[in-house]
Amino acid sequence: MNDFSAPITDVPVVDVLSAEKIFANGFRGLAPIDLSIQRGAFVSLIGPSGCGKSTLLKLIANLIEPSDGRVQWWRGDFSKVGQAGRxxxxxxxxxxxxxxxxxxxxxxxxxxxxxxxxxxxxxxxxxxxxxxxxxxxxxxxxxxxxxxxxxxxxxxxxxxxxxDLLLMDEPFGALDEFTRNRLDEDLARLSWERGLTSVFVTHSIYEAVFLSSHIIVMAAAPGRVFAEFSVDEPRPRGEEFRASARFAALCRDLSALLSDASFASRG
Ligand SMILES: Nc1ncnc2c1ncn2[C@@H]1O[C@H](COP(=O)(O)OP(=O)(O)OP(=O)(O)O)[C@@H](O)[C@H]1O
Ligand SMILES: [Mg+2]
Structure with a gap:
């Protein structure tokens, strides 16, 4: 069966299959990672500096290759992505x-x-x-x-x-919080309207909770998935969500997980 002819809703956009990254200098950037990203998901990667968020995003972008394991796009190789018009x-x-x-x-x-x-x-x-x-x-x-x-x-x-797949590495990291909030709202609306599948790297707990359907908390030494966290809140989201008690509770939960991830990163 040709995977690309399968009903699109049944096909994960990205599968990271025991992908590992050891750099040329021998440094183990990522321990084997397993991750599946469904169509329409907004997945954020969060974790302490140096835990491998950018490395994982680059693997998903096919900018670097895993040392072991593999990444699949729409259940196929990267070479098929363009052929299928994605x-x-x-x-x-x-x-x-x-x-x-x-x-x-x-x-x-x-x-x-x-x-x-x-x-x-x-x-x-x-x-x-x-x-x-x-x-x-x-x-x-x-x-x-x-x-x-x-x-x-x-x-x-x-x-x-x-x-079909939008990958962003701390795009709003250098901006003031007010501007960042506004851009987050635009991004939330755009990704919802376009049915985008997004992977987003951030250091901001608030931003991750506001935007994401799923949050991957990573830890370092070696880089790995520490916890996965769903944000089951209807999208698109606006200022009301940010002001809600539920938002505050989710941020608290994520903050606690991040603190555990930082502790676990001490190697
Ligand atoms: N080409 C490379 N060769 C050797 N080590 C590398 C290389 N690229 C990244 N690293 C190391 O791999 C680890 C993960 O790097 P990465 O850039 O993915 O972290 P990050 O989670 O994105 O950090 P930050 O939040 O600071 O952006 C770091 O310790 C980094 O020094
Ligand atoms: Mg980075």
């Missing part, structure tokens, strides 16, 4: 925009790479900029934007490819 998009902590190019050209970059024709590309760039509320800034240069706006450009550049 898209992965990655948002780094640092927005990495081209300083010499206007916002609209930065966002259009992946479409230029993919050879999308000009008229179609323009429509898609406009739609992506509208989704992150940057229509007015389309003709500005990155240096003329605030940090939060630059991050929204970076998200628009990921969304413009219409990804």
């Amino acid at each position: 898209q992965l998009a990655f948002v780094f902590q640092d927005p990495t925009l081209m300083p010499w190019a206007r916002v609209e050209n930065n966002v259009r970059l992946p479409l230029d790479f993919a050879g999308v024709d000009k008229a179609a590309a323009r429509t898609r760039v406009e739609a992506a900029l509208e989704q992150v509320e940057l229509t007015q800034a389309a003709r500005r240069y990155p240096r003329q934007l605030s940090g939060g706006m630059r991050m929204r450009v970076s998200i628009a550049r990921a969304l413009v490819t219409d990804p």
